[in-house]
């Protein structure tokens with residue numbers, strides 16, 4: 001079988017395609033034929049060794065997000081059977097409840113080998129069934145970005161119909177948040193560096209779009225669009241450079257889910273107090289969240305937004321495409 005490894009963590013040009021033996025599932029384990037994998041911003045920092053949210057295994061098989069079918073099960077496997085369509089969960093150890101520090105050491109494509117391989121063995125607990133209407137490519141976009149967006153919108157103060165959600169940019173996490181918020185009956189305001197991307201966001205259901213390059217004081221525009229009230233939820237992927245504006249865009253008592261660090265800057269803690277906002281760090285989510293999200297995706301027939309699909313041989317080009325940030329939604333690698 002073919003698989004990639006990152007021997008040096010000096011950037012994605014080190015990605016090495018190699019041949020390996022198909023592994024055998026042991027007790028409680030499941031062999032999955034991976035059909036598609038997707039990229040997250042995280043995978044760029046994993047590739048260059050700068051990932052800070054957990055340890056990195058040496059000579060790593062990269063990527064956390066993959067979907068495929070069960071081809072073989074070891075003894076005592078009861079959760080899945082051959083032929084089942086499944087995806088791996090981001091932190092193999094976080095099945096439900098609150099996050100625990102040890103779960104970070106179970107993150108695929110980081111602390112442990114990931115899914116950029118034609119065959120991967122998982123513990124049976126580390127898999128979920130995927131919604132029937134999704135292709136493998138679509139399902140491969142779910143484990144990190146979608147679960148993170150779901151946790152942001154439902155994990156603390158679950159989103160309600162009629163609320164307003166602000167999503168920053170049009171990358172993987174933000175587009176999923178947009179789709180979940182629309183399905184929940186909420187109004188979405190999206191920001192982007194590009195008018196063309198805002199057009200796409202509107203097509204996915206965003207009520208309003210703000211070009212943050214042309215409108216650097218976009219938080220004032222968000223307040224104007226909400227009659228001065230501010231939004232109920234902010235899906236904050238920008239980090240320190242955007243957080244002060246996100247806090248200013250939130251309503252009194254609103255939730256700012258801090259997810260990403262795409263920018264640098266300074267934040268005045270008093271603005272949190274003055275704004276009465278809840279700033280909450282979000283780190284992907286549990287298997288229970290993934291399963292709840294899949295029920296919503298199936299019910300609303302939500303289609304993940306895929307920007308481009310690259311063949312396995314062009315994995316480095318897929319990473320390059322992610323880095324160039326021209327995409328809307330997700331970038332996928334096919335292992336068909």
Ligand SMILES: NC(=O)c1ccc[n+]([C@@H]2O[C@H](COP(=O)([O-])OP(=O)(O)OC[C@H]3O[C@@H](n4cnc5c(N)ncnc54)[C@H](OP(=O)(O)O)[C@@H]3O)[C@@H](O)[C@H]2O)c1
Nearest residue numbers: 041148168169170171172173192193259260261282283284
């Ligand atoms: N905490 C977690 O569990 C978790 C999980 C997933 C991702 N993340 C983090 O969340 C961030 C986004 O991840 P992703 O996979 O969705 O990335 P992605 O698909 O690469 O999307 C990045 C997008 O962010 C937007 N962006 C960049 N700078 C911005 C700014 N100053 N203001 C507003 N938007 C800006 C851009 O959208 P436009 O081109 O439209 O401007 C860009 O395309 C990353 O930092 C990632 O590490 C964290």
